[in-house]
Amino acid sequence: MNTDNTSFKKFAGYALIAGAALLAVTYFDRFAALIGRLFSLVFPFILGACIAFIVHVPMAALERRFKLKRIVSLVLTLVLFAGIIVLAGVLVIPELGRTFDTLRTAFPAFIQKLVTWGNDFFSSNPRIIEWLSQIEINWDEIRNYVFGFFRVGVGSFLDSTVNAAVSAVSTIGSFIIALVFAMYILVQKEKLGFQAKKLVYAFLSKERADRFFSVASLANGTFSRFLSGQCLEACILGLMFFISMNILRLPYALMISVLVSITALIPIFGAFIACFIGGFLILMISPVQALIFVILFLVLQQIEGNLIYPHVVGTSVGLPSIWVMVAVVVGGDLMGIAGMLIFVPLCSVIYALLREQVNSRLKAAGSPLAGEPPAEDPPRRKKIRLPSRRKKGKPDESQ
Structure with a gap:
């Protein structure tokens, strides 16, 4: 029955x-x-x-x-966030005003250069003018x-x-x-957490409820480490740009550095947005300085990608670089900038759970593939034997 x-x-x-x-x-x-x-x-x-x-x-x-008490730490955190926003506004808004002033005065000269270049180009290529004159345009x-x-x-x-x-x-x-x-x-996070536990354990079996909170703990740790590491890495990168641009006497150092710090929160592609905007602004003033800025950007990106990011963010998300790029592309296509920020730790959690399931199944089946992949051995250096200074048949003089 x-x-x-x-x-x-x-x-x-x-x-x-x-x-x-x-x-x-x-x-x-x-x-x-x-x-x-x-x-x-x-x-x-x-x-x-x-x-x-x-x-x-x-x-x-x-x-x-x-x-500290909960309410005190909460107020201090809110004051810290508000102070960062106000400080960024105080530093950036006057610089932004001066930037627009400079662009307003430099843009006509830039247009004049383009017109001069166009006249020189067309005067040296009369066939293009003949081809354009043959095009019929219906003005009505x-x-x-x-x-x-x-x-x-x-x-x-x-x-x-x-x-x-x-x-x-x-x-x-x-x-x-x-x-x-x-x-x-x-x-009230403790009270809400206790209520969530009661709700989950009331409707799920103990095994499934334990598994649910294990995954939730993994997700919480991964997101927290990713967020703190990404913020610290963005601040370091912005400070590097500010110091380097001031040493090289490049314009808009403060504004571009703040922009780099903000856009660097987006993994992989974020800093390139700041490079494009900063390069365009500097190009209005001096093409040579714009070229220097692009070279500086490429150098600092290599330093950041090979030295800073692995040590600051490191393996906090535990996701290989190829899957980080996939997560950024897919998240950006689905949810824009927010998706780029969310999908990296989210895919890291999925990757960790899938890796755990795959290894446990292979271990239960007795497969030798269970566990982590072997690390690549560095190439061994061949020992080079130096030729002996002694000649055959010649006794040692020290004896």
């Missing part, structure tokens, strides 16, 4: 899952809209959990090292297209402005809710 009841429950569960999948496929548009609506409702709380996790790393360090059609675009564009611009204002207000509201939710999580 119990066997029949269990079989019926399994069949009913499978039928329910199949029916839900069929409804989701049949009414895909409505289902997608419902999922989007639910995600927009829970997004402030997801954002709040992410903020709580980021703030928890320095807050826990303050609690552990200085034996272009004029009608431009006027039509502006007629439609004014209405679209007003709609876009209203939508942008509504979206900005909604984003600010979501951020405030997320911040308040994050504060509640950080203040």
